[in-house]
Amino acid sequence: MKSLRLLIPLALFVVLVGFLWAGLGRDPREVPSPLVGKPAPVFDLVQLKQPDKKLSTADMKGQVWLLNVWASWCVSCRVEHPLLVELAKANVVPVIGLNYKDKNDAGIAWLDQNGDPYRLSVVDADGRVGIDWGVYGVPETFVVDKNGVIRYKQIGPITVEALQQKILPLVRELQKA
Amino acid sequence: MKSLAIALLLATASALAQSDAALDARLKKLEEELRCLVCQNQSLADSTAPLAEDLRREVRSLAVAGKDDEQIKQYLVARYGDFVLYDPPVKRITWLLWFGPFVLLAGGAVVWWLIARRRKRGDDDDPTPPSGVDKARELLDSPLE
Numbered sequence: 340m341k342s343l344r345l346l347i348p349l350a351l352f353v354v355l356v357g358f359l360w361a362g363l364g365r366d367p368r369e370v371p372s373p374l375v376g377k378p379a380p381v382f383d384l385v386q387l388k389q390p391d392k393k394l395s396t397a398d399m400k401g402q403v404w405l406l407n408v409w410a411s412w413c414v415s416c417r418v419e420h421p422l423l424v425e426l427a428k429a430n431v432v433p434v435i436g437l438n439y440k441d442k443n444d445a446g447i448a449w450l451d452q453n454g455d456p457y458r459l460s461v462v463d464a465d466g467r468v469g470i471d472w473g474v475y476g477v478p479e480t481f482v483v484d485k486n487g488v489i490r491y492k493q494i495g496p497i498t499v500e501a502l503q504q505k506i507l508p509l510v511r512e513l514q515k516a
Numbered sequence: 517m518k519s520l521a522i523a524l525l526l527a528t529a530s531a532l533a534q535s536d537a538a539l540d541a542r543l544k545k546l547e548e549e550l551r552c553l554v555c556q557n558q559s560l561a562d563s564t565a566p567l568a569e570d571l572r573r574e575v576r577s578l579a580v581a582g583k584d585d586e587q588i589k590q591y592l593v594a595r596y597g598d599f600v601l602y603d604p605p606v607k608r609i610t611w612l613l614w615f616g617p618f619v620l621l622a623g624g625a626v627v628w629w630l631i632a633r634r635r636k637r638g639d640d641d642d643p644t645p646p647s648g649v650d651k652a653r654e655l656l657d658s659p660l661e
Binding site for chain 1: 567571
């Protein structure tokens with residue numbers, strides 16, 4: 340009994356270490372989005388490459404799609420870009436680009452240089468739509484289902500693991516639904 | 517007539533300036549309660565991040581449109597979550613955050629009370645067994661070799 344009592348501080352210490360250890364593995368920059376599970380915020384924006392045309396969220400109803408927020412000034416967008424290009428080649432799911440707080444010519448030049456994986460990109464020059472979507476760091480990627488509900492949000496660059504383990508399985512599941 | 521017009525103009529201008537100052541003060545106070553998403557440890561009022569500038573602009577336009585502080589906060593929480601609030605709301609998921617320290621404090625008080633009570637009663641939880649005392653006395657009494 341006495342020796343058990345002596346173990347209490349050790350047990351408390353182990354619990355503390357457990358909390359700290361779990362905390363180490365978490366990224367404080369990843370703020371969970373309240374928008375997951377909610378209808379995607381509506382937009383109706385001019386297209387980057389065809390400024391005379393628009394695209395609205397209503398146009399995407401009935402299909403599963405990704406919204407990828409990018410900008411030519413965004414350094415880590417370059418990291419995920421090859422993956423998006425691969426994804427476009429596989430033709431699994433349409434990716435709409437949201438060109439966020441960018442200059443149109445800079446954005447188009449960036450796509451010419453790095454490849455254009457987007458079905459099309461729309462222009463959010465002042466970041467208003469970005470605010471509605473809760474964007475706080477570019478790149479961000481949203482998975483939207485057939486009913487226009489946001490199902491997943493990737494904060495920061497898409498990684499191979501995120502794509503294979505989360506995004507693609509989710510897309511397939513949603514496409515079946 | 518002319519001087520009257522000028523006086524009127526001046527009065528309007530100063531009224532406008534006053535309401536502007538009041539709005540500035542109100543927004544400043546509100547923005548100090550909101551957290552910048554990008555820098556995380558700065559308030560919206562202090563941050564120079566581009567997103568913070570956008571959000572300040574957004575907050576101002578909402579305020580000018582007649583939204584009160586609570587509505588503006590709700591607007592931001594709907595988009596960015598409770599994270600934007602420096603003062604997190606009390607709800608199930610934040611119970612541990614709000615009440616955890618008090619639970620720990622109460623636990624400490626209980627332990628303290630238990631120890632104090634035992635000391636007062638004078639009984640030691642870990643008395644040296646009588647056999648041990650005898651043994652010690654025997655050792656002390658035995659002549660040094």
